[in-house]
Amino acid sequence: MSTPSKIRTRIAPSPTGFLHLGTARTALYSWAFARHFGGEFVLRIEDTDVARSTQDSVDQILAAMRWLGLDYDEGPIYQMQRLDRYLAVIEQMIAAGTAYRCYCTPEELDAMKAGQEARGEKRRYDGTWRPAPGKVLPPVPADVKPVVRFANPVDGVVTWDDLVKGPISIANEEIDDLIILRPDGVPTYNFAVVVDDWDMAITHVFRGDEHINNTPWQINIFEALKAPLPRFGHCPIILGDDGLKLSKRRGAVSVTAYEEGGYLPEAMLNYLARLGWSHGDHELFTREQVVQWFDGTHLAKSPAQWDPAKLAWVNAQYLKQADDARLATLVAQQFARRGLTVAADERLAARCALFKDRCSTTVELADWLAMYEAPVTPPADELAAQTTDTVRTALAALRERLATVAWDKAAISQAIKDTIGEHKLKMPQLAIPVRLLVCGRAQTPSIDAVLALFDRETVLARLAA
Numbered sequence: 350m351s352t353p354s355k356i357r358t359r360i361a362p363s364p365t366g367f368l369h370l371g372t373a374r375t376a377l378y379s380w381a382f383a384r385h386f387g388g389e390f391v392l393r394i395e396d397t398d399v400a401r402s403t404q405d406s407v408d409q410i411l412a413a414m415r416w417l418g419l420d421y422d423e424g425p426i427y428q429m430q431r432l433d434r435y436l437a438v439i440e441q442m443i444a445a446g447t448a449y450r451c452y453c454t455p456e457e458l459d460a461m462k463a464g465q466e467a468r469g470e471k472r473r474y475d476g477t478w479r480p481a482p483g484k485v486l487p488p489v490p491a492d493v494k495p496v497v498r499f500a501n502p503v504d505g506v507v508t509w510d511d512l513v514k515g516p517i518s519i520a521n522e523e524i525d526d527l528i529i530l531r532p533d534g535v536p537t538y539n540f541a542v543v544v545d546d547w548d549m550a551i552t553h554v555f556r557g558d559e560h561i562n563n564t565p566w567q568i569n570i571f572e573a574l575k576a577p578l579p580r581f582g583h584c585p586i587i588l589g590d591d592g593l594k595l596s597k598r599r600g601a602v603s604v605t606a607y608e609e610g611g612y613l614p615e616a617m618l619n620y621l622a623r624l625g626w627s628h629g630d631h632e633l634f635t636r637e638q639v640v641q642w643f644d645g646t647h648l649a650k651s652p653a654q655w656d657p658a659k660l661a662w663v664n665a666q667y668l669k670q671a672d673d674a675r676l677a678t679l680v681a682q683q684f685a686r687r688g689l690t691v692a693a694d695e696r697l698a699a700r701c702a703l704f705k706d707r708c709s710t711t712v713e714l715a716d717w718l719a720m721y722e723a724p725v726t727p728p729a730d731e732l733a734a735q736t737t738d739t740v741r742t743a744l745a746a747l748r749e750r751l752a753t754v755a756w757d758k759a760a761i762s763q764a765i766k767d768t769i770g771e772h773k774l775k776m777p778q779l780a781i782p783v784r785l786l787v788c789g790r791a792q793t794p795s796i797d798a799v800l801a802l803f804d805r806e807t808v809l810a811r812l813a814a
């Protein structure tokens with residue numbers, strides 16, 4: 350791929366909700382591409398939809414970017430703080446004849462549309478206010494606030510070599526004279542995005558393929574402004590595991606929901622990177638490897654499917670290797686969400702170390718470790734089936750031993766062995782009821798290790814029950 354001297358990419362979310370997974374993925378690709386080529390990555394907040402943009406959404410987007418570790422070199426730049434610049438460019442375009450004021454009222458536009466529909470024509474602006482050599486425009490009505498429209502070229506074809514999809518062509522006759530400035534003085538997306546990408550010297554635009562139909566307008570506006578064109582790469586949408594478009598109704602679509610759901614940011618970054626991009630047959634890679642390998646090639650042309658099971662698997666791999674003190678902090682946060690205050694201390698870290706191998710998320714880890722924090726309810730029928738008279742006597746004997754032994758794994762193990770020897774039981778005959786009583790479940794890691802991480806008093810009280 351031939352590359353300009355300074356690669357500059359950007360992500361330009363609209364702050365009308367949380368950071369969507371699709372946007373997070375294009376942010377990641379834009380970030381990795383800039384980092385790979387030693388370029389720069391810009392965060393721009395496209396807040397021109399004033400009615401729907403909120404500060405809360407901006408905060409969520411920034412938090413999600415921070416969580417994923419997508420650091421930016423410039424920004425956040427807010428479009429609403431650049432209105433003067435857009436208006437100046439609009440005036441230049443009007444002077445140059447590449448844009449014009451249109452005074453059509455909504456009623457006139459509706460009538461235009463109805464007429465076109467009745468005649469079976471394509472709906473489009475009919476060019477009433479578009480200047481042309483020798484054309485006499487209607488008298489300017491005093492009471493109508495105009496919009497500004499872009500004078501789109503009438504013929505020819507817009508073509509670009511998409512970084513993801515390859516060559517794409519759209520004929521200009523398919524494209525209307527787009528409104529670029531609303532009557533309230535706020536520019537529309539397709540115009541502001543071009544001025545920004547130009548001013549911010551963006552060289553490569555990665556975004557979702559729902560914007561493919563916008564790109565010809567944008568290219569035409571770039572050309573009208575004699576601004577250098579960036580390269581465009583349109584990534585296919587992400588599908589849910591049911592093959593339909595990923596949406597709120599089909600499970601979590603926000604990055605934040607996965608943070609809360611107990612996923613690690615490095616796992617999320619890994620999974621998002623791999624969703625729509627590949628490097629050989631690697632499934633697990635660090636952020637450094639993403640930067641090293643991501644050069645804008647090997648991007649998938651067809652939609653990727655969100656696979657919760659695979660994400661869980663990826664997360665489990667990272668959880669196994671994660672530092673235990675860090676896991677303790679994350680699990681303490683999970684407990685806090687459940688209303689439990691638990692210190693992220695060494696003991697919690699030791700518990701994380703013992704259980705992390707069998708968990709896919711810190712939510713599951715907290716599920717396991719809840720037995721250390723709150724009373725358990727042993728399943729009554731299972732317990733009844735396990736506790737014969739001999740077992741009952743052995744449990745009492747074990748409890749007595751545990752009351753006095755040193756409180757560590759080796760001593761607990763010895764106490765259990767002595768007890769089963771004395772009562773001629775097999776290990777599971779004693780270990781399972783102990784698990785049921787103390788942990789509330791029949792399966793755990795090695796029981797001596799599990800017990801050693803409880804307070805002695807808790808174990809004695811639960812065995813007595």
Ligand code: GLU
Nearest residue numbers: 361362363395542555556
């Ligand atoms: N605000 C647009 C969006 O969130 C940005 C699209 C673009 O990257 O050009 O979809």
